Amino acid sequence: MIKNQVTLQILGKDYSLTPHFKAIMQMEEKLGGILPLALKISDGKLSFTEVVHVIWACLEKGHELTFEKLGEDILSQGLAKFIPAVRDLLTICLAGELKE
Numbered sequence: 001m002i003k004n005q006v007t008l009q010i011l012g013k014d015y016s017l018t019p020h021f022k023a024i025m026q027m028e029e030k031l032g033g034i035l036p037l038a039l040k041i042s043d044g045k046l047s048f049t050e051v052v053h054v055i056w057a058c059l060e061k062g063h064e065l066t067f068e069k070l071g072e073d074i075l076s077q078g079l080a081k082f083i084p085a086v087r088d089l090l091t092i093c094l095a096g097e098l099k100e
Contacts, residue, residue: 006058006089008082015059017060017085019058026057031053031054038091041083046083046086055085
């Protein structure tokens with residue numbers, strides 16, 4: 001199976017995250033290049049702020065979340081729960097669709 005989305009539970013609801021063109025541009029504007037982010041996550045050095053920004057940029061349109069609610073939920077559930085999703089999103093940015 002090939003996919004270009006990641007599903008993540010936020011505030012008890014499933015959300016689809018897609019690293020589309022605008023999302024990548026937003027991430028790079030806020031955080032720098034995608035490659036440095038991917039290297040940071042592979043080294044275990046991605047910050048809380050970076051995790052929140054990557055997820056926020058890739059969220060589907062029309063959601064009711066705010067940036068603050070997202071950050072609070074990540075903090076509440078624990079950062080470690082969200083790292084695999086961010087890793088997958090950055091992998092899609094670098095390599096294209098994920099193969100399962």
